[in-house]
Amino acid sequence: MSTRTKEVTSREAGLSPExxxxxxxxxxxxxxxxxxxxxxxxxxxxxxxxxRQIIAALRAGQLEKVLRSNTPWLCASCYYCTVRCPxxxxxxxxxxxLKRMALQRNLNPRGSAEFYKATVSTVDRHGRSAEMELMIRxxxxxxxxxxxxxxxxxxxxxxxxGRLPLLPHTIxxxxxxxxxxxxxxxxxxx
Amino acid sequence: MAYSYYPGCTQEVSTKAYDHSSRAVAKALxxxxxxxxxxxxxxxxxSYSLRDVATYALNARNLALAERGVPGGDVxxxxxxxxxxxxxxxxxxxxxxxxxxxxxxxxxVADLQYRGTLTVRHLLDILVKDVGRExxxxxxxHPLEGLKVAGYLxxxxxxxxxxxxxxxxxxxxxxxxxxxxxVVDYPLRAACCxxxxxxxxxxxxxxxxxxxxxxxxxxxxxTCLATACPLCHLNVEAYQGQVNSxxxxxxxxxxxxxxxxxGVSMGLGTEELGLGEELVSAKALLAPFMT
Numbered sequence: 363m364s365t366r367t368k369e370v371t372s373r374e375a376g377l378s379p380e381x382x383x384x385x386x387x388x389x390x391x392x393x394x395x396x397x398x399x400x401x402x403x404x405x406x407x408x409x410x411x412x413x414r415q416i417i418a419a420l421r422a423g424q425l426e427k428v429l430r431s432n433t434p435w436l437c438a439s440c441y442y443c444t445v446r447c448p449x450x451x452x453x454x455x456x457x458x459x460l461k462r463m464a465l466q467r468n469l470n471p472r473g474s475a476e477f478y479k480a481t482v483s484t485v486d487r488h489g490r491s492a493e494m495e496l497m498i499r500x501x502x503x504x505x506x507x508x509x510x511x512x513x514x515x516x517x518x519x520x521x522x523x524g525r526l527p528l529l530p531h532t533i534x535x536x537x538x539x540x541x542x543x544x545x546x547x548x549x550x551x552x
Numbered sequence: 553m554a555y556s557y558y559p560g561c562t563q564e565v566s567t568k569a570y571d572h573s574s575r576a577v578a579k580a581l582x583x584x585x586x587x588x589x590x591x592x593x594x595x596x597x598x599s600y601s602l603r604d605v606a607t608y609a610l611n612a613r614n615l616a617l618a619e620r621g622v623p624g625g626d627v628x629x630x631x632x633x634x635x636x637x638x639x640x641x642x643x644x645x646x647x648x649x650x651x652x653x654x655x656x657x658x659x660x661v662a663d664l665q666y667r668g669t670l671t672v673r674h675l676l677d678i679l680v681k682d683v684g685r686e687x688x689x690x691x692x693x694h695p696l697e698g699l700k701v702a703g704y705l706x707x708x709x710x711x712x713x714x715x716x717x718x719x720x721x722x723x724x725x726x727x728x729x730x731x732x733x734x735v736v737d738y739p740l741r742a743a744c745c746x747x748x749x750x751x752x753x754x755x756x757x758x759x760x761x762x763x764x765x766x767x768x769x770x771x772x773x774x775t776c777l778a779t780a781c782p783l784c785h786l787n788v789e790a791y792q793g794q795v796n797s798x799x800x801x802x803x804x805x806x807x808x809x810x811x812x813x814x815g816v817s818m819g820l821g822t823e824e825l826g827l828g829e830e831l832v833s834a835k836a837l838l839a840p841f842m843t
Contacts, residue, residue, distance in 0.1 A: 404743065405749070405754075405757050408754070408756075408757050432754075435753070436749070436754055436757060438745075438746050438747040438748070438749050438757075439597050439707070439747055439748070440707040440743075440747070441707060441711035442711070444712050445711050445718045458604070461601045461602075462601070462602065462604070474752075474753060475601070476752070477598065477751050477753075478597075478598035478601050478602055478752075481596070481598035482599050485592070485593045485599060485610070489590075489593065490561045490592060491593045491596075493566055493786075497751065500752070515793070516790060520566060520790070523828075523829045524565075524568075525566045525567070525568070526565065527564060527565035527566050530564075531564055533590050533591070534590045535613075535662065538661075538663075538664075539610075539613060539662065542609050542613065542662050543609065545657065545658045545661045546605050546606050546609055546654070546658050547606070549654060
């Protein structure tokens with residue numbers, strides 16, 4: 363009995379402060395492991411760990427494995443898990459947290475955040491976004507001219523119908539928006 | 553009744569038909585939509601995936617501009633994504649004092665202030681709940697009799713907002729029935745289109761979801777889909793070619809915004825409803841109602 367207690371204590375002591383901290387989050391503490399989230403998730407079949415397994419892995423101190431997994435990046439934000447969870451866990455928002463944590467530690471799978479980064483850089487510079495510009499920036503950032511080429515027939519179809527946005531509109535308050543975002547960055551958001 | 557209107561970035565070019573037709577039907581129904589002056593992008597899930605406070609700030613700027621432009625007028629969005637992001641921001645600001653302080657400070661840098669007086673709405677919700685069945689039916693001059701439509705509402709209209717049933721929302725089917733359409737029973741009405749996954753490394757996963765959505769609509773006899781979100785709309789409309797080559801199918805289903813179908817039933821014109829911009833033409837399908 364005492365040996366076992368000692369083992370558990372030493373395993374917990376070996377956790378990084380972040381892995382230790384996440385054990386105290388309500389999502390991890392309150393989950394009843396029923397699997398409703400995983401069964402409800404339309405993309406779970408492609409995930410390294412299903413939503414239920416994510417919580418189980420965190421309880422087992424496997425934060426790094428969770429952050430290296432493709433799971434958060436397969437969340438399409440449909441909120442089925444959130445609205446069905448019998449424990450009231452806001453799992454979709456937790457997925458967003460995991461994405462931010464993975465990025466801060468540079469653990470996210472290669473390429474997983476490139477489209478998001480392209481979007482944010484367009485929005486922050488212009489105040490608006492435009493899908494076509496985003497797609498082009500995204501494929502260039504992935505050194506994938508083939509992807510760009512595959513986009514061509516689709517782009518042409520959109521173009522003849524006057525639906526191809528090449529450049530985003532730039533808002534008048536762009537400078538003010540920039541100041542707001544700088545202010546927040548200085549306040550310590552990653 | 554005056555509302556602050558938030559068109560959303562997609563509506564500037566690639567789905568401008570949604571913006572045009574929304575403005576046209578709102579006007580015909582006596583709703584005054586005042587576009588938010590110099591609005592910015594809501595950031596959507598890409599921005600929220602990378603940073604939370606900055607994304608709330610993007611949305612708070614729009615809320616502040618809306619409150620200044622039309623005091624006391626609710627904000628009307630037409631994109632499920634924009635609606636979800638702006639509604640989330642509005643709710644979080646009301647319940648989290650620390651976040652509120654941070655956002656107030658950021659707004660002050662741009663000489664803006666948000667007092668938290670607004671409610672964020674979706675145009676479809678306003679039509680169904682505020683305008684209502686009677687007023688809409690009165691405006692219908694060209695009921696869409698015999699048009700077999702599957703209403704595809706998608707996720708973020710009712711999840712997590714709760715403005716409609718979170719499993720089986722009825723707003724879109726109700727509206728389609730009021731304008732005389734033959735509404736197909738479509739169990740996938742609130743299922744996921746893959747959202748932003750269509751634009752990145754995980755496109756295959758999104759294509760699979762879109763394939764299921766399209767194939768089921770066709771199997772149930774739908775001759776077109778009606779949508780209430782430009783992101784759902786683009787996923788189910790613009791990727792049909794890729795779905796076909798990936799799954800060996802021959803799907804070719806016209807996709808229309810609910811506002812376009814509503815406009816047709818009210819006798820509005822092709823031009824103001826942005827008809828003819830579909831990737832799969834709906835011309836023959838709508839011809840019986842366009843007189």
